[in-house]
Amino acid sequence: MDQQTFMMAYFVLLFLPCVFSSRGRILSAGYESMTSQVPYSGVRKVLTTDNKECKFPFRQGGRIHHHCLTIRSSKPWCSLTHNFDRDRQYGFCAPQKMNPDVSVHMSRRITDPCQVTLCQNGGVCTRIPHTNKSAECSCPESFTGTHCEHKKCYEMVHLHYYDTGETWGRIHLRNVEQCTCVAGEIECERVRYTMCRSNPCQNDGTCRRITATRKEVCNCRWGYGGPHCSVEPESECYTGRGTDYRGVVDTTVSGARCMAWNSDLLYDELHVGTVDNSPRKGLGNHAYCRNPDKDKMPWCYTLSNGAISWEYCDVPACVMSVSFSRRIMPFNVPKPSNRGKKHVCGKRHEKRLSIAKGRIMAGNSALPGTHPWMAAIYIGETDFCAGSLVSSCWIVSAAHCFFRNPLKSQLRVVLGQQRFNVTGPNTRTFGVQEYILTKQFSVFNPTLHDIVLIKLAKQDGRCVRRTPFIRPICLPDKSMVFPDLFCCSISGWGHMSEKAEGYSSLQEAGVRLIPHDDCRKPHVYGNHFTADMICAGQNGCADACQGDSGGPLACVRHDVSFLYGIISWGDGCGRSDKPGVYTKVTHYIDWINSVITRKPKAL
Numbered sequence: 001m002d003q004q005t006f007m008m009a010y011f012v013l014l015f016l017p018c019v020f021s022s023r024g025r026i027l028s029a030g031y032e033s034m035t036s037q038v039p040y041s042g043v044r045k046v047l048t049t050d051n052k053e054c055k056f057p058f059r060q061g062g063r064i065h066h067h068c069l070t071i072r073s074s075k076p077w078c079s080l081t082h083n084f085d086r087d088r089q090y091g092f093c094a095p096q097k098m099n100p101d102v103s104v105h106m107s108r109r110i111t112d113p114c115q116v117t118l119c120q121n122g123g124v125c126t127r128i129p130h131t132n133k134s135a136e137c138s139c140p141e142s143f144t145g146t147h148c149e150h151k152k153c154y155e156m157v158h159l160h161y162y163d164t165g166e167t168w169g170r171i172h173l174r175n176v177e178q179c180t181c182v183a184g185e186i187e188c189e190r191v192r193y194t195m196c197r198s199n200p201c202q203n204d205g206t207c208r209r210i211t212a213t214r215k216e217v218c219n220c221r222w223g224y225g226g227p228h229c230s231v232e233p234e235s236e237c238y239t240g241r242g243t244d245y246r247g248v249v250d251t252t253v254s255g256a257r258c259m260a261w262n263s264d265l266l267y268d269e270l271h272v273g274t275v276d277n278s279p280r281k282g283l284g285n286h287a288y289c290r291n292p293d294k295d296k297m298p299w300c301y302t303l304s305n306g307a308i309s310w311e312y313c314d315v316p317a318c319v320m321s322v323s324f325s326r327r328i329m330p331f332n333v334p335k336p337s338n339r340g341k342k343h344v345c346g347k348r349h350e351k352r353l354s355i356a357k358g359r360i361m362a363g364n365s366a367l368p369g370t371h372p373w374m375a376a377i378y379i380g381e382t383d384f385c386a387g388s389l390v391s392s393c394w395i396v397s398a399a400h401c402f403f404r405n406p407l408k409s410q411l412r413v414v415l416g417q418q419r420f421n422v423t424g425p426n427t428r429t430f431g432v433q434e435y436i437l438t439k440q441f442s443v444f445n446p447t448l449h450d451i452v453l454i455k456l457a458k459q460d461g462r463c464v465r466r467t468p469f470i471r472p473i474c475l476p477d478k479s480m481v482f483p484d485l486f487c488c489s490i491s492g493w494g495h496m497s498e499k500a501e502g503y504s505s506l507q508e509a510g511v512r513l514i515p516h517d518d519c520r521k522p523h524v525y526g527n528h529f530t531a532d533m534i535c536a537g538q539n540g541c542a543d544a545c546q547g548d549s550g551g552p553l554a555c556v557r558h559d560v561s562f563l564y565g566i567i568s569w570g571d572g573c574g575r576s577d578k579p580g581v582y583t584k585v586t587h588y589i590d591w592i593n594s595v596i597t598r599k600p601k602a603l
Helices: 003-014 100-107 322-328 585-596
Strands: 058-060 063-065 077-079 090-092 124-127 135-138 153-155 160-162 167-172 175-182 185-190 193-195 206-210 216-219 299-304 307-312 374-379 383-389 394-397 411-415 428-430 432-437 452-456 487-492 507-514 533-536 552-557 560-569 580-584
Touching: 058 077, 063 307, 153 185, 175 206, 374 394, 383 560, 394 560, 394 585, 411 432, 411 452, 452 585, 487 560, 533 560, 560 585, 580 585
Parallel strands: 167 216
Antiparallel strands: 058 063, 077 090, 124 135, 153 160, 167 175, 175 185, 193 206, 206 216, 299 307, 374 383, 374 411, 383 394, 394 452, 411 428, 432 452, 487 507, 487 552, 507 533, 533 580, 552 560, 560 580
């Protein structure tokens, strides 16, 4: 397969019209469970057949890969930049010769590569996933190199580590200097300069322009640092929501290291290249915690299990002293008016710009908090479905998931889940008090009236407490209509492809609504498609597959997500002319409201 044929096949498959079966799941090329992965040695570079260097790790399909891949190709390939999703530059990986040191140890049946990969200066050796023959060193911030053998240079003025060979300008002791990192030591020389035409320096810093390089450097006032005087190194806490926090904390509450805001891996996320006026919001060539989107506190992006994630940061809030506390506790505070009441449902954490802009998503890993209404429903030991939280105690899902009438004691509902069957500090697990099917549902024709309401068992007298990772989706009015070809979103943990086994981390994709008459055509679904159903999936969007049943078809209006459909059934996954079918929620709104709002029966 030549390069042109490969790229044509890749893009056709990436944007292939998709559908789902009776256990729906997003179908997307580009994930590890779909690929056989070719490991590369963590102790040297990997080259392509035309002698170009593979850039590891690289981003593809929203995930982070450390290997050459064989996604829809018989030849292993790699990205030539750290972001294939953005740049689409690749090459075929050249065969790798065995490291003689490794071969000797392998002949002695030593299978742990970290026994022969010696990380220096506190570096931590880790095996590359899915193979026991390669490893890499994770270096401390102050060291670099394959084995963390090279010391970086720390520039006190910029509060930044520079790698060997890097150059930068600075103002030190009123002198304008050009500096270079040489073998871990900073070497500087005074240079000529002129006044800057404009001043990029923040917080009243002064600017000078190096004549030879035309680069602008800042001289910061006391208490500020960084290349543009935007960092406050002595800041130990944040006030309010922390939108003005400019400290140097770069770890999360779980201890994970933050990613740099200008990282090439952060494509489509909120970062230096996508946030308006990013320098004024504290973003730049650093990994310090910030709050550019007015979240409740400073946060940052992290790498978690091969995917981009985010967490709140390990930085405390500034506590107001007792003597001033009376200023924020006035008497006779008027009650807020209900006029212009905002939705408390259907709101998500928009840490990714592709979602905020309504762009088509072709099966990317979802960030935590992006679909906070997602419910993972575990049925017995083997069955699994998804659902949507619509109120404190109620989940909406697909009725066909319950056609075997499972015992309530066999049901477990997990909210806030990111990875399949993995709980953590952001998840909450509930039992089920009852589940209710419509009177019209029949196990003999489970595609009709495929909707069920699940009532969560209360804990300490209540059900769900809203968090950034758990909150309900809005129910639509029964008169609400989204137009044909409108792109909505689906999400779930199901299979990556029709024949795949096992489940995944939470994925998301976009699907376009298809005209009702098109779905009624004989070669599509004919009379099997009824007025109580919605058809979606073609025209450049992705699809669902096994394991996604009961999950939401969420459509957005005025930045609020509504549960417009329920993932129900379809002919296979991603088959041409066989789009996905969803239960039409607007046809069941009266029934949903009558069940949710009814009073409990007297004992």
